Every structure is written in C-alpha cells, then in structure tokens.
Amino acid sequence: GAVVSQHPSWVICKSGTSVKIECRSLDFQATTMFWYRQFPKQSLMLMATSNEGSKATYEQGVEKDKFLINHASLTLSTLTVTSAHPEDSSFYICSAQTSGNSYEQYFGPGTRLTVT
Amino acid sequence: QQPVQSPQAVILREGEDAVINCSSSKALYSVHWYRQKHGEAPVFLMILLKGGEQKGHEKISASFNEKKQQSSLYLTASQLSYSGTYFCGTVPYGGATNKLIFGTGTLLAVQP
Numbered sequence: 001g002a003v004v005s006q007h008p009s010w011v012i013c014k015s016g017t018s019v020k021i022e023c024r025s026l027d028f029q030a031t032t033m034f035w036y037r038q039f040p041k042q043s044l045m046l047m048a049t050s051n052e053g054s055k056a057t058y059e060q061g062v063e064k065d066k067f068l069i070n071h072a073s074l075t076l077s078t079l080t081v082t083s084a085h086p087e088d089s090s091f092y093i094c095s096a097q098t099s100g101n102s103y104e105q106y107f108g109p110g111t112r113l114t115v116t
Numbered sequence: 117q118q119p120v121q122s123p124q125a126v127i128l129r130e131g132e133d134a135v136i137n138c139s140s141s142k143a144l145y146s147v148h149w150y151r152q153k154h155g156e157a158p159v160f161l162m163i164l165l166k167g168g169e170q171k172g173h174e175k176i177s178a179s180f181n182e183k184k185q186q187s188s189l190y191l192t193a194s195q196l197s198y199s200g201t202y203f204c205g206t207v208p209y210g211g212a213t214n215k216l217i218f219g220t221g222t223l224l225a226v227q228p
Contacts (some may be wrong), residue, residue: 042221091155105148107157
C-alpha cells in the first residue's frame with residue numbers, strides 16, 4: 001500500500017514554455033501533498049504544501065506565480081512550472097501524507113526536468 | 117535551520133556497521149528516516165515519535181534523544197542494498213506537525 005505515482009518521470013522543454021507534473025496517490029486518499037525540489041547531491045527542499053480544496057502554502061522564496069499548484073482531488077495534485085528557464089532544471093518530487101498521528105509521507109518516483 | 121547529518125559520506129565493506137547522526141538546532145517532535153538511491157525517490161524507513169524511542173526492523177534501527185535534539189540511525193552487518201543517501205526528516209516543536217525539514221544527507225556506499 002501507500003503508492004504514489006508521478007508523471008512524467010522525465011521531461012525536456014524549451015525555455016519559456018510551461019510544464020505540468022502530476023502526483024497521484026494510487027491506493028489511499030491524501031488530504032495533504034507536498035512538493036519538493038532537489039538539486040544534484042543536495043537535500044530535498046520543500047517548495048509548497050498542497051491541501052485538497054484549498055490554496056497551496058508556499059515556502060519562503062518560492063514564487064507562487066511561477067510554480068502553480070492545484071490539488072483538485074484527494075488523490076491528485078499538479079505542479080505547473082510556468083515560463084520555465086534553465087535554472088528551473090531540477091528533480092521535482094511529490095509526497096502524499098497519510099492520516100493519523102505519525103504523519104508519514106510517501107514519495108513519488110520524481111520528475112527530472114531539463115529546460116534547454 | 118536545516119538539521120546537520122554526520123558523517124557526510126561513508127564507505128563500508130559488506131558486513132560492517134555504520135552510524136548516521138542527525139542533529140537539530142530546534143527541539144523536535146518527531147524524526148523520520150529515509151533512504152534515497154540515485155535518481156529515485158526517497159523510501160521511508162521509520163519514524164520516531166517520542167524522546168528516547170528506539171525502533172528498528174531487520175538490521176536497521178534508530179534512536180531519538182529528545183534532550184540532545186538528535187537522532188541516530190544504526191546499520192548493522194551492512195548489505196550492498198543499503199547503499200544510497202540517507203536523510204533524516206525532522207518535525208520541530210512549534211512548527212506545522214506535518215511538515216518535514218530534511219537534513220543535509222549522508223551518502224553511504226557499501227562495497228563487496
């Protein structure tokens with residue numbers, strides 16, 4: 001159980017275009033999903049917290065107009081990188097949180113974005 | 117604010133033991149441990165919720181010293197499959213209880 005999928009797993013796009021990444025919890029409902037960004041050989045940096053039916057909460061320094069997050073249902077959250085630039089190239093990972101006191105997070109396989 | 121992990125990297129031979137430490141500057145509500153292989157998503161290992169709690173499965177265990185604001189991950193009789201980068205994810209007191217702040221990471225390489 002607790003499987004999270006991401007699509008696409010790998011994408012290359014031209015500078016100035018937008019890219020949408022989907023995150024789905026396959027066998028459980030996730031009221032909260034998180035979006036992380038990870039540069040090579042670095043730790044995961046939280047970008048935003050996504051709650052179903054409400055606006056996402058962005059971490060300090062993350063541009064909400066550039067990284068649009070939509071949490072349309074209890075099993076789907078999307079991240080759209082708008083007007084992508086080469087510096088947006090990174091590994092984007094989502095996680096979905098189970099209910100309960102432990103707040104376990106289960107991660108998707110990640111999306112490798114390369115902007116040329 | 118990011119928890120500091122030590123060591124940064126370690127190379128082991130199969131069967132050797134390792135300890136990975138995670139230290140926070142803030143009092144912690146919980147500590148989560150993850151292992152990430154290159155190009156893949158982190159895989160959940162375990163959560164420690166109470167100060168002094170120790171947990172483990174197979175040959176991987178962890179402790180949580182609430183007073184010292186730190187946690188340690190113990191890998192015994194390491195296997196090749198243990199290779200990867202280990203991250204602690206911390207939930208500080210006073211913060212949102214569902215948000216993780218990840219540590220700096222420890223790269224572990226197990227050689228035959």
